[in-house]
Amino acid sequence: MTQTFILDGREIPFEPGQTIIQAALAAGVFIPHLCYHPEFKPHGSCKLCTVKVNGRHTASCTYKAAPGLEVQSNTEELNGERRTLVQMLFVEGNHFCPSCEKSGDCQLQATAYELGMMSPHFDHFFPDRPVDASHPELLLDFNRCILCSLCVRASRDVDGKSVFALAERGIDSHLIVNAASGRLADTNVALEDKAVQVCPVGVILRKRKGFAVPIGQRTYDEAPISGHLPLAEEC
Amino acid sequence: MEVLEKKKLKVATTSLAGCFGCHMSFLDIDERLFDLVQLVEFDRSPLTDIKEVGECDIGIIEGGLCNAENVHVLLEFRRQCKILIALGACAVNGGLPAQRNHLPLTDILSEVYLSSPGLGNGMIPNDPELPLPLNQVHPIHEVVKVDIFIPGCPPSGDAIWKVLTDLLSGRNPSLGHGLIHYD
């Protein structure tokens, strides 16, 4: 007999070892997330996937499903808190969507749409962050990095390299690349690397490919991010 | 936010550090503009010739804050308008002009006026008539309380129409999928 837990009043089946978000997505229920990716070990850092389990806040991408859990997710309270987190991410970096190649395909933006974020609300940090254009095929625009560490995990766990790593701490945390020069061109990154395909936002970009699909016909123009569950499962 | 009474509402609009794109989009509500004019009356606006904003129900601001003049106009709008709307990316988060923010203004001014040939004859204009630029470009909610935000660069005519009609009928304005856009 499959075991189940309750998510927003709905019974969700799960396999032993599955996390709440895995079981929910498999059952076709969307829970917002940014640092979770089905192919990698959960990280639990963005906190977008926070749900309430038996009344307590917890990240659903790291919390193991268990029989009989009472989980709340799609509530006004939680979506409000998630909206605040997204607003924090927007003011922490420099997100100017109108000039961003990722616009329309960006999970941060799409999640913000989903949560009805009409403004970043907080006072902007306007940090001074670099752009690395050294690589002939790839561009790194750190202004948009949300520190999800997906590229770090992909490079380490899938590509068997360590092209990306996190440096410093707190609000100064930022991404570095594995080269004495600090330039992507001097790393062993390759275009086929998983690491260059997983960035949920517009940091790691293929040069000259940015506007291949016109604005208005992109992933999240077609359907909101909550309507992309199969994609969330595969990608 | 106060519920607006069913009389003709006074609306003022202005463009600060913006490109008038949002105003163009406003006009994009097309024939609905006629419906709108039944409901509202325009005060200061690029659509009218009124220069000083009077007491209004709704103030609509396009563009962020780039210089002292922008700030003065914004403060005046806030004083005069019951409801203030930030219209478009620049008003909402500084937009494209804010992309200068990582450069010190001093560097920008000397690069533009002192180092590059042709402009300003090697000096930075200091005419007191000219508004001084701010060290950084800011979205308007960092200086005044903003009641409603309509993101987008520019927001679509449909999005603007949706927010205005929500507002006029006393609903909390919201934009669903397809209408909410930051680009």
Add this chain to the structure above:
Amino acid sequence: MSSGSLESILCKYDGSPHNLLQILREVQEEEGWITPATVAALETALAVPRAKIEGAASFYSFLHLQPVGRYRILFSDNIIDRMGGSQALMERLCNLLWVEPGKLSEDGLVSVTTTSCTGMCDQGPALLVNGRAITRVDEARIDAIAERVRAQVPLAEWPGEWFQVEDNVHRRDILLGSDFEPGSGLRALHARVETDGIQASNTRSWREGLPRGLVGPATMLDEIKHANLRGRGGAGFTTGLKWEACRNAPLADGQDRIVVCNADEGEPGTFKDRVLLTSHADMVFEGMTLAAYAVGARRGFLYLRGEYRYLLEHLEGVLARRRRDNLLGHSIIGIPGADFDIKIHVGFGAYVCGEESALIESLEGKRGTPRNRPPFPVTHGYLDQPTIVNNVETFAAAALIALNGGEWYKNIGTSHSAGSKILSVSGDCERPGLYEFPFGVSVAEVLEACGAKDTQAVQVSGPSGFTIAAHEFDRKICFEDIPTAGAFMVFDKTRDMFQVARNFVHFFAHESCGFCTPCRVGTSLLRNLMDKLHNGQGSPYDFEEIEKLNHILQAMSHCGLGHSACNPVLDTIEKFRPAYDSRLLHQQFTPAFDLDQALSQARQMTGRDDELAHFGAEHGDKQ
């Protein structure tokens, strides 16, 4: 650095990447900073990508990938140091040395900046020079320091009394009062165990679990459980349960159980672990050894905060003596198979590494990021092995329990809080220092003992703890009322409790590890808002924002740092509301930044200073 000395450092640390941080520390102690050449050499020698080396090193305030000057001076920046005038002293030193705070002097000689509390609150204001603490800093000492820096006098030739650190123990109870004989705890426990069982079972190694008849470890665990010992690091977890869970955790092939002593003591206002390690190190190490005995561990670590680096040689000395006396090493006190040894791991200025899973990450040579839990360290700790992490004082208490028995111990203190608690008292009182009381002592009694007058508030257990107001001074220090990791900061009626909270918020923003969104961004936003109020720009809108951030931090953060980062603000809002109200100078919304200041660069560049080149009183309150 000569390749020879790097070679010998690598050799000392088994060339293991898990020891990366200790290797970096030793290299830096020789060279002043970690040069690109060092990074390159280690990349090859340890087979660790350079990005990982740089990523780990840059996490820690005391490891430097850039040159920092021959003299690096860090002023302890806790509120208590500030109350002692540290800010003016720092300014004085900067002026004397012609340096800007936080910047390396042009000649590359000296840098001056602040650091989180250095644990010298009873003898502050304090600072660190190249990692060495100088206590009781005053103007005369600042002038003398400046002279020596300018004359480039080597640190070794600076007056020894500057570096003197006092114990300042003002009340002793069972722990600080005991003249603990090294080995006495182990022997007492051993004597308590019926001899037959021991011999039979201990011919096997400790780590092979607990077959029937292995009475020694079981006895130790029983005593600890019977004593009702609870952790002294703050959370108050039952020590016996933690040890038992670790002992029961299955071991995979090649795994060991690990005992870790948490001497990170980063909570501002806490300094009791420093004194325990200075004057009662045997008791602490014996407690660790007993714990190892109980859980079946062969390896132990002491995680010593970087600010206490000066204790390293002393502690290594104690460990060496204990090895000689067969209190560490193989077959301890002659029990066959009783093998255990302790290594000291020095930290580098990261408060979050006091959190046990972050501490373990740091022990493994990585960034000090708290882990996702479960699994908990008792099953998956150091290198995924079952690990217990306990506070210094917890281990010292365990040694006493072995010596005197659990029954003796549990009758001291209150019913839910057995034993005694060492309080680190600082701030507005006549006799700052350590006070050991049985649990259940009231705040008022402690204030009385330390000679505090006109007390307005006490911050118990540091910034992440509780702000206790005068009407609550009859409340008791114990797990069932006010639990504490030991800090007891006293504020008299002249102090501004808003500034206290603001100082703490700055602390959390500085120490956030940056892993999770709510804390990484939220602590900085909270800091900015508190500064806005401080600058006289606050309005009720900002107050609302503060409350909202408090909620997000509490509900969404990943670890205890984020959860408690809002505590000082919540408590002071509740208990000292006027200190906030007096700062909400504006009824209307106020700009996030100083408008007039925002024209400064344009004024500078145009040379204008006319009326239109300024913002008058136009903004702000006028409707």
